[in-house]
Amino acid sequence: MLLGQRANGKSYQVKKTVIEDAFKNGRKFVYLRRYRSDIKQNACESYFLDMPVEKLTNGQYQGITAYQGHFYFYNVDEETGKVIKGMDIGEYNALNEDERYKSHVYENVRNIIYEEFITDKIYLTDEPRRLQQYISTVLRREKGTVFLVGNTLSRVCPYFSEWCLDGVLKQKQGTIEVYHFHVDNENTIDIAVENCASANYENTMFFGKASKQIVSGEWDVHEMPKLPRSQQEYEKVYELLIEHQTFTFVMQLLVEPVDGGMVVFIYPFSERSKKKYQRKVTRAFSDNPFETAILGQNIAEQHILNCFKLGKVCYSDNLTGEDFRHVNDVMQIVPLKQ
Secondary structure (H helix, E strand, O other): OEEEOOOOOHHHHHHHHHHHHHHHHOOEEEEEEOOHHHHOHHHHHHHOOOOOHHHHOOOOOOEEEEEOOEEEEEEEOOOOOOEEEEEEEEEEEEHHHHHHHOOOOOOOEEEEEEEOOOOOOOOOOOHHHHHHHHHHHHHOOOOOEEEEEEEOOOOOOHHHHHOOOOOHHHOOOOEEEEEEEEOOOOOEEEEEEEEOOOOOOOOOOOOOOHHHHHHHOOOOOOOOOOOOOOHHHOEEEEEEEEEEOOEEEEEEEEEOOOOOOEEEEEEEOOHHHOOOOOOEEEOOOOOOOOEEOOOOOOHHHHHHHHHHHHOOEEEOOHHHHHHHHHHHHHHOOOOOOO
């Protein structure tokens, strides 16, 4: 799992690795994306345009072409200018079409590249499970390597929670952490997570908040509203927990001291507070009447919904606001539009 800023060499090194493996050892690869629209022929060919194919193949081939779901080394006929396909080195698939691949035979495939596995939009339903099922289709009973490559767009990622990668959100750049999953007494699956070091390049094309993620690899965040007064100046009339994956937020309904206006304030929950909360919004099933998947019909929670509709929502910091926005996109508990 390779995380980090754009243009820091994550994809380049992975592509170089699988191409060399295909040429030298005959171990093919699959280039995987989330949707069919991401694997059009031109886009797949463009993915490998930065590869020094002639050098990697000792001058045997000039480039890589995509044709009918497969990648081939190619040479160009000097007289006709036509592309002459050579060695078949891999395929390209879309994860949202995983069902259609179940009867397909992936001969000699040992490497899988899943690009852009982190998104700031919507993941496929039960995506980590579907990825593993797709991998079982490709590798069958063989062992191989799966490269998950992603930019640091959103910390709310189902892979982090599903695979218990607890340290990812706090992992420092330039470090690698390995997680071990014991399948049985004889087999262990290793997930190596690298938060790739910043490339330390300067590009004056980027500015403002966006430049932090693009240039330095920080998690992508937007400017979020903060309380205009100290939190202690407001009267707290209601509070609850919002829980999703590894994220837990405290949501408070506050009353402004002068004019009596209401505002919602959201900040991260801390285990160190040791405070008990009766009310919780979570997708986890419970027969506890105070734990539900959405906000309820009581007066306080209806006021909270109204605050969201009116844009009367503040956060302790930008990162909390960004995390909550992505959590809400998944849980759909409030109509958040900012």
